Amino acid sequence: xxxxxxxxxxxxxxxxxxxxxxxxxxxxxxxxxxxxxxxxxxxxxxxxxxxxxxxxxxxxxxxxxxxxxxxxxxxxxxxxxxxxxxxxxxxxxxxxxxxxxxxxxxxxxxxxxxxxxxxxxxxxxxxxxxxxxxxxxxxx
Amino acid sequence: xxxxxxxxxxxxxxxxxxxxxxxxxxxxxxxxxxxxxxxxxxxxxxxxxxxxxxxxxxxxxxxxxxxxxxxxxxxxxxxxxxxxxxxxxxxxxxxxxxxxxxxxxxxxxxxxxxxxxxxxxxxxxxxxxxxx
Numbered sequence: 001x002x003x004x005x006x007x008x009x010x011x012x013x014x015x016x017x018x019x020x021x022x023x024x025x026x027x028x029x030x031x032x033x034x035x036x037x038x039x040x041x042x043x044x045x046x047x048x049x050x051x052x053x054x055x056x057x058x059x060x061x062x063x064x065x066x067x068x069x070x071x072x073x074x075x076x077x078x079x080x081x082x083x084x085x086x087x088x089x090x091x092x093x094x095x096x097x098x099x100x101x102x103x104x105x106x107x108x109x110x111x112x113x114x115x116x117x118x119x120x121x122x123x124x125x126x127x128x129x130x131x132x133x134x135x136x137x138x139x140x
Numbered sequence: 141x142x143x144x145x146x147x148x149x150x151x152x153x154x155x156x157x158x159x160x161x162x163x164x165x166x167x168x169x170x171x172x173x174x175x176x177x178x179x180x181x182x183x184x185x186x187x188x189x190x191x192x193x194x195x196x197x198x199x200x201x202x203x204x205x206x207x208x209x210x211x212x213x214x215x216x217x218x219x220x221x222x223x224x225x226x227x228x229x230x231x232x233x234x235x236x237x238x239x240x241x242x243x244x245x246x247x248x249x250x251x252x253x254x255x256x257x258x259x260x261x262x263x264x265x266x267x268x269x270x271x272x
Contacts, residue, residue, distance in 0.1 A: 032191065
């Protein structure tokens with residue numbers, strides 16, 4: 001049975017740790033058109049939404065979960081929240097753990113709330129990225 | 141209260157979305173292929189919601205200076221940013237208003253429009269007050 005309310009609470013294994021580098025931070029800052037000096041220089045910090053890169057890897061687990069039958073190409077992003085305990089910086093090794101928080105179904109539309117917890121190498125809480133995704137199931 | 145942050149205008153062209161796709165590794169084809177966008181019912185390529193979200197936050201971080209002060213950021217994606225395949229692209233107009241202040245933090249409500257349409261809903265950022 002495709003994704004439904006009973007999948008709420010399903011937690012996926014943490015992603016392989018993601019190494020934050022100065023080069024990645026600089027690329028991301030350039031891509032969002034932000035020249036804030038905090039993102040370059042000797043000890044750059046990552047822009048507040050940088051963790052989306054890491055969170056997106058964690059979402060992969062949902063799309064790869066055969067039981068849910070959801071496809072990235074039929075998925076839209078409805079809302080997004082970041083909770084930031086401290087900025088990510090060069091050298092951080094960050095793991096992301098996705099949990100399905102809530103599922104609501106309306107016709108062919110599935111609204112899925114996914115909480116991705118970000119954790120440092122020593123277990124430090126690095127905040128979380130909470131997304132509501134809308135999946136349009138193709139009428140069969 | 142009610143203090144207005146200096147507004148900003150952000151150009152988003154096809155180059156911008158392709159560049160963001162690379163930097164974010166979000167290669168959903170609706171962000172670079174008109175064909176894929178039309179299959180999902182859009183007139184043309186739409187910008188990544190996360191690009192819009194990231195770019196809009198600059199209205200706050202330009203004002204506070206240090207992006208490390210941002211402790212929370214929320215947006216609802218209410219309308220897509222359509223990105224024409226021309227030199228102008230889309231233009232995102234972003235403004236911010238201080239809605240709450242206490243000893244520890246400042247809450248800023250963010251408005252973002254493109255071609256007269258609201259793009260983000262209920263958008264707000266919370267920044268820490270480092271020096272009271």
